[in-house]
Amino acid sequence: MVDAAPVANGVSTNTEPIIRCINVNKWFGEFHVLRDITVDIYPGEVVVIIGPSGSGKSTFIRCINRLEEHQEGKIIVDGIELSHDVRNIAAIRREIGMVFQQFNLFPHLSVLQNIMLAPMKVRNWKKDRAEAKARELLERVGIPEQCDKYPGQLSGGQQQRVAIARALAMEPKIMLFDEPTSALDPEMIKEVLDVMKELALSGMTMIVVTHEMGFAREVADRVLFFDQGRIVEQGTPEHFFQNAQHPRTQLFLSQIL
Amino acid sequence: MTTISDPHSGLPERVRTQVNYDEPAIKPPPLLSVGPLAWMRNNLFRSTFDTILTVVFALVSISIITGLLTWAIQGANWFVITRNLRLFMVGRFPVGELWRTEWMALFIMFVAGFGLATYRAVSYRIFIFAIVVVALSFAIPPIVAATTPPEYSLLAAGNTEVAAGTVTETPIPELAFVGQAGEEITISYPTSLGDDARLATLSGFTDRATTAVINAARNRLAQEETTARLQERLANAPLTEEQREALSAQLAGIEIPPPVTDTLQVNTQPVDIEILHGETLDVLAQATLSQESESFSLTLPDDGWYILRKTMRDEGSLAILEARNIEPVLVSELSALDVRYRSMTSDFETGARRPRIDGLDVPIINIIDYQYFGKRNFPEFMKLYVAPLLAQLDTPLLFLLLATGIGYAASYGLSRYSPPVYRGQLPLRVFSILFLISPIVIYILLSAVNTSRWGGLLLTFMLTAVGIVLSFPIGVLLALGRRSSLPVVKGVCIFFIEVVRGVPLITVLFIANLMLPMLHPSLVQVDAVLRAMAGITLFSAAYLAENVRGGLQAIPPGQEEAARALGLSGVQITLYITLPQALRAVIPALVGQAISLFKDTSLVAIIGLFDLTRIADSVISQPEFIGARPESYLFISIIYFVFSYLMAWVSRKIEASGSGAARRF
Ligand SMILES: Nc1ncnc2c1ncn2[C@@H]1O[C@H](COP(=O)(O)OP(=O)(O)OP(=O)(O)O)[C@@H](O)[C@H]1O
Ligand SMILES: [Mg+2]
Numbered sequence: 001m002v003d004a005a006p007v008a009n010g011v012s013t014n015t016e017p018i019i020r021c022i023n024v025n026k027w028f029g030e031f032h033v034l035r036d037i038t039v040d041i042y043p044g045e046v047v048v049i050i051g052p053s054g055s056g057k058s059t060f061i062r063c064i065n066r067l068e069e070h071q072e073g074k075i076i077v078d079g080i081e082l083s084h085d086v087r088n089i090a091a092i093r094r095e096i097g098m099v100f101q102q103f104n105l106f107p108h109l110s111v112l113q114n115i116m117l118a119p120m121k122v123r124n125w126k127k128d129r130a131e132a133k134a135r136e137l138l139e140r141v142g143i144p145e146q147c148d149k150y151p152g153q154l155s156g157g158q159q160q161r162v163a164i165a166r167a168l169a170m171e172p173k174i175m176l177f178d179e180p181t182s183a184l185d186p187e188m189i190k191e192v193l194d195v196m197k198e199l200a201l202s203g204m205t206m207i208v209v210t211h212e213m214g215f216a217r218e219v220a221d222r223v224l225f226f227d228q229g230r231i232v233e234q235g236t237p238e239h240f241f242q243n244a245q246h247p248r249t250q251l252f253l254s255q256i257l
Numbered sequence: 258m259t260t261i262s263d264p265h266s267g268l269p270e271r272v273r274t275q276v277n278y279d280e281p282a283i284k285p286p287p288l289l290s291v292g293p294l295a296w297m298r299n300n301l302f303r304s305t306f307d308t309i310l311t312v313v314f315a316l317v318s319i320s321i322i323t324g325l326l327t328w329a330i331q332g333a334n335w336f337v338i339t340r341n342l343r344l345f346m347v348g349r350f351p352v353g354e355l356w357r358t359e360w361m362a363l364f365i366m367f368v369a370g371f372g373l374a375t376y377r378a379v380s381y382r383i384f385i386f387a388i389v390v391v392a393l394s395f396a397i398p399p400i401v402a403a404t405t406p407p408e409y410s411l412l413a414a415g416n417t418e419v420a421a422g423t424v425t426e427t428p429i430p431e432l433a434f435v436g437q438a439g440e441e442i443t444i445s446y447p448t449s450l451g452d453d454a455r456l457a458t459l460s461g462f463t464d465r466a467t468t469a470v471i472n473a474a475r476n477r478l479a480q481e482e483t484t485a486r487l488q489e490r491l492a493n494a495p496l497t498e499e500q501r502e503a504l505s506a507q508l509a510g511i512e513i514p515p516p517v518t519d520t521l522q523v524n525t526q527p528v529d530i531e532i533l534h535g536e537t538l539d540v541l542a543q544a545t546l547s548q549e550s551e552s553f554s555l556t557l558p559d560d561g562w563y564i565l566r567k568t569m570r571d572e573g574s575l576a577i578l579e580a581r582n583i584e585p586v587l588v589s590e591l592s593a594l595d596v597r598y599r600s601m602t603s604d605f606e607t608g609a610r611r612p613r614i615d616g617l618d619v620p621i622i623n624i625i626d627y628q629y630f631g632k633r634n635f636p637e638f639m640k641l642y643v644a645p646l647l648a649q650l651d652t653p654l655l656f657l658l659l660a661t662g663i664g665y666a667a668s669y670g671l672s673r674y675s676p677p678v679y680r681g682q683l684p685l686r687v688f689s690i691l692f693l694i695s696p697i698v699i700y701i702l703l704s705a706v707n708t709s710r711w712g713g714l715l716l717t718f719m720l721t722a723v724g725i726v727l728s729f730p731i732g733v734l735l736a737l738g739r740r741s742s743l744p745v746v747k748g749v750c751i752f753f754i755e756v757v758r759g760v761p762l763i764t765v766l767f768i769a770n771l772m773l774p775m776l777h778p779s780l781v782q783v784d785a786v787l788r789a790m791a792g793i794t795l796f797s798a799a800y801l802a803e804n805v806r807g808g809l810q811a812i813p814p815g816q817e818e819a820a821r822a823l824g825l826s827g828v829q830i831t832l833y834i835t836l837p838q839a840l841r842a843v844i845p846a847l848v849g850q851a852i853s854l855f856k857d858t859s860l861v862a863i864i865g866l867f868d869l870t871r872i873a874d875s876v877i878s879q880p881e882f883i884g885a886r887p888e889s890y891l892f893i894s895i896i897y898f899v900f901s902y903l904m905a906w907v908s909r910k911i912e913a914s915g916s917g918a919a920r921r922f
Pocket of ligand 1: 028
């Protein structure tokens with residue numbers, strides 16, 4: 001394993017990591033799905049996670065906002081350690097936005113209501129403020145005209161952009177993406193990736209599980225390669241794609257490139 | 258259209274690419290059917306098997322429908338409905354308080370109209386249909402009155418006893434009837450009643466003596482027929498000696514009386530008739546009717562009571578008179594002191610005291626003694642039943658339609674002219690408010706009347722409405738409780754749901770009725786209707802909980818995950834994400850439950866409440882309607898059906914309008 005320290009690209013290595021994972025272990029029953037994951041992620045960093053199916057990528061990022069519970073080790077997000085304390089979990093979820101493969105928009109709410117719900121109910125914003133924010137975000141993801149439609153009336157790419165806007169509405173410090181483009185038709189992938197690129201350029205801390213190697217090359221500050229619940233190799237995209245060391249990484253890359 | 262073949266496929270050069278520049282013209286689709294004959298061939302008689310099925314189903318339904326219609330028009334006694342309409346609708350609700358139920362109905366229709374427009378569930382075209390129905394209900398009674406001749410009654414005169422089977426009757430010499438100024442009374446002396454065959458076919462309103470005469474004639478004809486059949490068999494059929502003896506013995510046992518027309522000397526002797534003023538007892542007209550005389554007419558001078566007196570000079574003879582415009586009198590007792598009398602097919606009503614002669618009430622021509630006898634034809638059916646029913650319904654229907662229309666227009670107007678800040682949501686908000694306050698409005702209106710006076714459709718409706726409305730929150734809580742992670746909560750909810758679902762409603766009602774008072778002494782005072790409501794609510798809640806649970810389970814887990822990732826708390830997730838979706842998904846099931854509850858409330862009859870079903874059972878214990886059970890039950894079946902169908906229809910419309918489950922993905 002190459003211990004590549006986080007590298008440049010506007011990311012300062014001097015600051016405190018915003019996410020610290022120390023020896024995180026998790027089991028599903030007997031199945032050891034995360035094995036001694038130790039990694040620090042710094043503010044503003046864009047981390048892309050790749051790896052074969054079933055290697056624990058989703059489980060890992062779901063542990064970061066406590067959709068899954070880890071059983072050993074420590075996860076510290078923005079100085080707060082994840083524990084059973086409900087207040088800690090709530091505080092952390094306010095700071096972390098998540099985008100899912102299946103969008104998971106609320107079908108009974110309009111696009112605007114989807115975005116406004118959490119700020120109003122969790123952050124107790126007034127309706128006007130939430131609506132202004134929602135419209136601003138829809139503008140930012142490029143679909144301001146769709147605000148009164150229902151999710152069922154949108155294309156997949158539009159739905160995923162609404163989902164991104166919904167996560168951003170909470171003004172999170174960190175965004176998690178779990179294969180955001182895997183459920184999309186090819187012609188819609190680009191519109192979502194463009195939004196994500198723009199987000200990365202704006203300095204958002206992002207952890208992205210994806211199979212889009214082009215995106216990883218272009219946007220990532222660091223690439224983590226997962227296999228069988230471990231981080232087998234990590235490094236800058238240049239290092240990773242041209243100079244991978246570990247035989248598993250080489251095998252994986254040879255299969256997908 | 259362009260087709261490019263794979264350049265590496267090794268095809269000969271000239272077919273490697275194909276380009277087609279032709280633009281085929283846009284054509285309408287071919288006509289599929291040409292006229293009704295083709296339609297029938299394609300849909301009804303496509304194959305031998307189809308043809309057989311079509312014919313069998315058509316024959317079965319035609320025979321059922323004609324049988325039913327023949328009975329309904331010719332034989333059924335629909336007075337049980339037209340005369341008890343109020344009982345069917347509201348039971349023994351105090352007449353002075355009826356305005357409460359009327360306002361309630363108007364309010365409900367207003368809210369319904371508002372809702373239909375808010376959800377864009379129906380187009381205004383449905384109103385055209387309703388207007389036509391109401392217009393018809395106004396138009397039909399006068400048309401029927403103008404086109405059908407006045408009803409005639411058959412009235413017997415004479416001093417002889419008439420025996421038919423075990424019944425003996427004597428004609429009543431004096432009869433009181435209700436008439437209106439300007440009405441023309443005609444009494445005639447039918448000359449063609451000379452033989453039993455003619456007597457047996459008489460039909461119309463008949464007094465008891467006439468009925469007995471007709472029955473006697475029919476009995477005799479039947480015996481004659483039996484004798485003829487037996488003789489025919491003796492003469493022609495190959496019989497053993499024993500059979501022959503048995504038949505002969507049977508024949509000898511039959512004794513055919515002489516013709517009724519002979520023994521009673523029907524319509525051979527003259528009758529003296531007088532018409533008296535009911536109050537003054539003055540003789541207004543007088544005539545002697547016989548085979549030679551013309552019929553006799555009198556135009557009534559006043560509104561009110563009259564007396565018809567008929568005397569036969571000759572002992573031992575009998576006359577049957579045909580009287581037009583002398584109709585049975587309907588009695589409605591508003592209270593012991595306020596009794597009103599109405600002639601059957603007109604709206605005219607009098608509250609004046611019944612006429613008395615020598616200190617005795619003169620018998621009235623009431624519907625008990627003057628039943629319709631024989632077969633009715635269609636115009637008579639319309640006149641006797643349909644017109645009076647419509648005459649009672651037309652004004653209420655008009656007001657209900659108006660209320661619905663005003664509600665519809667109100668919602669429509671709000672959505673068109675509301676300030677832009679509401680973005681078209683104003684009608685929805687107003688509707689929610691109306692919907693939420695409607696239980697309060699209904700409670701305020703009805704609570705002034707003791708529930709023991711509620712009955713009929715009103716009670717059925719209230720039991721259903723209260724059951725559904727109250728069981729809704731309880732059922733939702735039970736469903737959530739059943740999915741709770743707290744074992745005690747979960748256990749209690751499962752126990753309640755499974756126990757209630759494992760027990761018939763009737764048992765729950767008995768428990769609510771009998772055991773509730775045992776639980777706590779103060780519960781003795783809870784009246785029977787409230788106890789039934791409690792039972793129905795709990796019963797319905799258990800089923801509703803299972804429906805809602807089904808809806809909750811159908812929600813993809815990603816929904817809850819996304820909500821958790823956004824930081825929503827468990828309660829918020831339930832309130833804003835899972836429950837609304839679950840409820841939308843189960844709207845059809847909920848309506849189905851409302852419908853079955855509406856019908857199941859009929860079980861409260863067994864614990865002594867007078868709901869629609871019990872009313873249907875109780876009206877036929879009135880002496881004049883004994884035997885009218887089919888009519889009574891058919892009528893409430895129609896009511897149950899119409900309301901159930903309406904509920905299903907409205908829910909289908911609301912769903913189709915996109916406000917229900919249809920908005921999922
Ligand atoms: N709730 C669960 N219970 C039991 N096993 C689970 C559960 N969720 C995931 N797993 C298993 O854990 C392993 C890792 O799953 P995970 O979804 O993290 O993989 P992944 O790397 O995201 O794969 P993919 O690329 O297919 O999404 C898989 O073998 C999966 O079958
Ligand atoms: Mg995954």
